[in-house]
Amino acid sequence: MDQEINKEQEKLKDKEAQSTEILAASLKLFAEKGYFNTSLADIADASGVKSSAGIYKHFKNKQEIAQALYTWIIDRLNVSIDDIRRRNRKSSEQLREIVDLWFRLTDEAPDIMQFLLVLKVSEFLPDEKPLMQTAPFVKIHKILHNGIKNNELKAIDSQRAYCHFFGIIESTLRQVLAGDLSKKAEYYEGDAWLTAWATIVKK
Amino acid sequence: MDQEINKEQEKLKDKEAQSTEILAASLKLFAEKGYFNTSLADIADASGVKSSAGIYKHFKNKQEIAQALYTWIIDRLNVSIDDIRRRNRKSSEQLREIVDLWFRLTDEAPDIMQFLLVLKVSEFLPDEKPLMQTAPFVKIHKILHNGIKNNELKAIDSQRAYCHFFGIIESTLRQVLAGDLSKKAEYYEGDAWLTAWATIVKK
DNA sequence: GTCTATACGCCGATAGAC
C-alpha cells in the first residue's frame, strides 16, 4: 500500500514536473518570439510534450499558461521585495537591493526580465492587473513614498521619483536585453545605480 | 482634356486619401490593441473601406501596412532631427529640442509615441531595422557623442548616456501613455528635462 | 474597376481510438 501511495506521489510529481516544463518552455518562447508568434505546437515541442493536445492535460488553454507565468513571476518578485523590506530600514538600502535584484535577474533569468520590461502583457492578458498595480510594484512606490516622507529623498511625488530612478535602471536593462549594450548587466550596475540614485536623493 | 486630367488627379488623390485613412486607422488600432489583436476587418471598418478585401487595393498585406507606418514615422522623426541639428549648435540645445519634440508628440500624437515606445516592432516586422539602428536614433547617439567629445557632457560612452538621459524621458512618457501619470505630458516636461540633463552634463 | 462571396491555411481545441 505504501508502494501504491509512492507511485501516486511520483505520478503527481511527474505531472507537476511536466507542468513546470511547459511553463519554462513557454516563458522562453514568449520572451523570444512573443505570445502571438508562439503556437501550442511550439510549446509542446520545446517542453517534450508529444503534441499540442498534451498541453490541455495541464492548462485549459494558451492564455492560462501566460496567466500562470505572470502570477508566478509577480509572486516571486513580491516575496523578494518583502524580504528586502524586512532586512533593510533605509530607502537607500532597500532601493539598492532592488536594483541589485533587477540586474541579477537580467543576467540570470533574462526571460523573466523580458517578460517584465518588454512584453506588453495587456495585449494577451487583458484581464490581469497592469504591472504597476501589482503588489510588488505598489510596494516599491511605498518605499519611494516613505523615503520622501522622512526626507531621505527629494520632495517630489513618488510617481515621478519612480520614472526618474527606475527609468534609468530599466532603460539600461532593456538595452542589455536587446543586445544594444554588449556586456553583462552586472557591468553597468554600479554606474546606473549611482546616476539613478543621484536623481532622487535629497542633497 | 484638362478636365480629364483633373478627374484622373482627383481619383489619384482619392486613392491616396484612402491609403492615408487606412494608415491612420491602423496606427490608432495598433496603438490601442496591438498588431495581432487588430484584424483587417477592424482596419476596414475604422477607415471607411467597405470590406477587408478593399484593403488589398492599397497594400499587399497586413504587414505592409505596418511597414509603411513604421517607415513613415521614422522618416518624420528623421526630418525633425535634421532640422533640430541644423538650427542648434550645442548638444544641450539639440537635446532640449528633442525632448520637447518627444513630449509634444506624446500629447499631440500619442499613437505615434505608443508605436515608438511601447509596441514591440520586431514581433510583427522581423525584417525591419530595430529602432535604435534607424537614422534618427543613430543621429541622437551622434549628438550625445559630440557632446561628450567637446566636454559639454560627462565622459561616458554614448550608449550609457542614452540610457541615463532618455531612460528618464521615455519612462515618464510611457507612464503618461499608460495613464499612470494623470496629467498631460507637457506638465512633466520641465522636471524630466532638468533631471535627465543633470545625469549627463559635465559639472 | 469595385465589391461580394468564397477559398484556404493555421491554430486552438476536442473527441474518439487504443
Next chain:
DNA sequence: GTCTATCGGCGTATAGAC
C-alpha cells in the same frame, strides 16, 4: 489515461460576378 486524428473558427487573401 494517453495520443492520434480531426474539427471548427478566425483571419488573410483571392477570384469571380456585376
